[in-house]
């Protein structure tokens with residue numbers, strides 16, 4: 577078990593609050609994992625564009641979607657959220673011992689390279705028209721400006737290159753799923769399935785461009801099985817109620833025994849933690865956890881009080897404030 581959760585810190589799974597929105601692919605990744613693990617969760621619907629005052633009250637600045645709230649602990653980034661869900665509900669596993677290393681590598685690739693490929697592919701005009709079809713012209717402008725500010729260091733891929741790359745990747749998945757293999761990495765589900773699934777879920781929303789998947793029958797079959805897994809939340813909550821819930825809870829004490837220092841920054845130091853790719857808003861706080869693969873800061877919000885905000889190491893940079 578990851579040392580950041582000692583026995584006394586294991587929370588009840590019915591206390592999981594996911595701050596998400598319906599059309600968010602990374603949220604779909606976590607909804608699928610929660611459904612696969614049959615873990616009850618409560619949904620808070622958040623805005624898809626800034627401003628997001630209630631999200632930022634919890635995170636201290638991190639604006640990306642989704643975030644997981646457990647009491648006064650806030651978990652940013654789906655790579656970390658997936659690990660947290662595995663600690664809380666280990667069975668069925670998404671990091672099975674026989675493929676956990678490969679699965680983490682494939683998931684990291686899918687959440688970055690594959691994701692930016694499908695965004696470039698799906699946002700060609702006919703796909704964008706379908707994806708943005710529920711928006712007014714003004715909402716589209718706001719969305720466009722928001723995502724231009726959000727994109728940070730995300731790669732720019734021309735549509736022709738994105739289409740070529742997606743065809744190559746789909747062919748690779750097809751060979752991995754040949755003969756209706758149930759999961760991408762063999763006989764067990766893994767995080768690789770969920771990270772690839774949410775990217776193809778985005779392609780499926782791209783109107784006429786969605787049919788690119790249909791030329792790959794094993795991928796299409798696997799995708800349908802993944803899609804049918806996903807269940808709605810067990811309850812809904814307003815963001816105000818989620819903030820009150822965080823205010824009513826005190827953060828758990830954290831384990832300092834497994835402290836891993838690669839920065840020359842001691843626990844107790846004021847730091848900022850910032851995504852290195854998109855949505856590059858720093859979160860400031862006191863460093864209270866530095867594990868091999870996870871960092872956390874303690875911060876105080878006027879409305880909520882004390883919070884601990886957790887991040888994965890990969891994809892984030894920490895600096896002394």
Ligand SMILES: N[C@@H](CCC(=O)N[C@@H](CS)C(=O)NCC(=O)O)C(=O)O
Pocket residue numbers: 599600601602603623624625626639640641642652653654655687726854855891
């Ligand atoms: N690496 C992040 C990426 C999250 C991400 O980019 N989410 C998109 C939505 S699917 C986002 O935050 N878009 C802007 C927003 O919602 O404010 C993760 O795994 O959680």
